[in-house]
Amino acid sequence: MKFLATTIMSFSLLTLALAQAGRTQVSSDNRTRTVEITRNGSQPSTRGPAENFTGSVRIDPLFSAQSPARAGGASVTFEPGARTAWHTHPPGQTLIVTAGSGYVQQWSGQIQEIRPGDVVRIPPGVKHWHGATATTAMTHIALQEQLNGRVVGWMAPVSDEQYQTPNVNQ
Amino acid sequence: MKFLATTIMSFSLLTLALAQAGRTQVSSDNRTRTVEITRNGSQPSTRGPAENFTGSVRIDPLFSAQSPARAGGASVTFEPGARTAWHTHPPGQTLIVTAGSGYVQQWSGQIQEIRPGDVVRIPPGVKHWHGATATTAMTHIALQEQLNGRVVGWMAPVSDEQYQTPNVNQ
Numbered sequence: 001m002k003f004l005a006t007t008i009m010s011f012s013l014l015t016l017a018l019a020q021a022g023r024t025q026v027s028s029d030n031r032t033r034t035v036e037i038t039r040n041g042s043q044p045s046t047r048g049p050a051e052n053f054t055g056s057v058r059i060d061p062l063f064s065a066q067s068p069a070r071a072g073g074a075s076v077t078f079e080p081g082a083r084t085a086w087h088t089h090p091p092g093q094t095l096i097v098t099a100g101s102g103y104v105q106q107w108s109g110q111i112q113e114i115r116p117g118d119v120v121r122i123p124p125g126v127k128h129w130h131g132a133t134a135t136t137a138m139t140h141i142a143l144q145e146q147l148n149g150r151v152v153g154w155m156a157p158v159s160d161e162q163y164q165t166p167n168v169n170q
Numbered sequence: 171m172k173f174l175a176t177t178i179m180s181f182s183l184l185t186l187a188l189a190q191a192g193r194t195q196v197s198s199d200n201r202t203r204t205v206e207i208t209r210n211g212s213q214p215s216t217r218g219p220a221e222n223f224t225g226s227v228r229i230d231p232l233f234s235a236q237s238p239a240r241a242g243g244a245s246v247t248f249e250p251g252a253r254t255a256w257h258t259h260p261p262g263q264t265l266i267v268t269a270g271s272g273y274v275q276q277w278s279g280q281i282q283e284i285r286p287g288d289v290v291r292i293p294p295g296v297k298h299w300h301g302a303t304a305t306t307a308m309t310h311i312a313l314q315e316q317l318n319g320r321v322v323g324w325m326a327p328v329s330d331e332q333y334q335t336p337n338v339n340q
Binding site for chain 2: 032033034035036037038039040041062063066068069070071073091092094096097098104105106109112114115116117118119120121122123124126128141143145147
C-alpha cells in the first residue's frame with residue numbers, strides 16, 4: 001500500500017513536472033541533477049476559489065514540493081476586503097508579506113495588521129485566516145510543507161461581522 | 171543516542187526561540203499555539219562570511235526552521251561581483267529572485283542569468299553557486315530544509331576566472 005502510494009505520488013510529480021512550462025531545462029525524472037529555473041511570467045495566475053476565499057484573490061504559483069523537500073510556495077494577492085476562509089495547516093505555514101497591508105487572526109485572538117517585510121508563522125493546526133484590510137490590497141508569499149500528503153484544512157468563511165470587528169491590534 | 175540528539179535539538183530550538191527579538195508574541199515552549207509575527211526591521215542584518223562568500227553579501231534573516239516544519243529562509247543581497255562559494259544543499263534549495271539581476275551555475279554547467287520573479291530550484295547534492303552579475307546587485311529569498319540537521323555543505327570559492335567566463339546563457 002505504501003509502495004502504491006509512493007508510486008502514485010511519483011507519477012503525479014512527474015506528470016506535474018512535464019506539464020509545467022517555462023523551464024529552461026526540464027528533467028527526465030524526479031531525481032534530477034539539473035538546476036531548474038522557472039521564469040517569471042511562465043506560470044499562469046489562478047483565482048482563489050469562492051469556497052475557500054471571500055472577495056477577489058489571485059494566486060501566482062512559485063514552486064511545488066519536490067521530494068525530498070516538502071515545502072511549496074505561492075504568491076497570493078488579496079484585493080481590498082478579500083480574505084481566506086478559516087483554515088489550518090497540519091505542519092504550519094509561513095507568510096512573508098511583500099506588498100500592501102493586511103490582517104491575520106487566529107481563532108479567539110485579535111486581528112493583527114501585517115505589512116511588507118513582516119513574517120508570520122502559523123503554528124501547526126491553529127485555526128486562522130489572513131487577507132487584505134478593507135481599504136488596501138495585500139500580497140504575501142505563502143510557504144507550507146506537506147505532512148502525510150496534507151497541506152491545508154478548509155473551514156467556514158470569515159463572516160463580514162468577524163472581518164469588520166474593530167478589535168484590531170496594530 | 172537518538173533521544174539525546176532530539177533533546178539537544180529541542181533545547182537548541184528553545185534557546186534560539188528565546189534569543190530572537192522582535193516578536194510581538196513569544197511562545198513559552200516549542201509547541202506554541204500562537205500566531206507569531208516577526209516584524210520587518212526587528213532582525214539584524216548579518217554579513218556573508220568571507221570563507222563562504224566572495225565580495226559584499228548581506229543576509230537578512232526571515233525565519234528559522236521550527237519543528238515539525240523543516241524549512242527556513244533568508245533574504246540575501248549580493249553587491250555587484252559578489253557570489254557564494256561552490257556549495258551543496260543535502261535536501262536541495264529554492265531561490266526566489268526579488269531584485270536586481272544575477273547568476274546561477276552548477277558544476278560543469280553554463281552560467282545562467284536570473285531576474286526578479288524567477289524561481290531557481292537547486293536539486294539535492296548538486297554543486298553550484300549563485301550571486302550578482304559583475305555590474306548589478308541581486309537579491310533573492312533562499313529557502314532550504316534541514317535533512318538530518320544539515321542545511322549546506324561549503325566548498326571552494328568561485329574563482330575570478332570561473333566567474334568571468336563569457337559562457338553565459340541568458
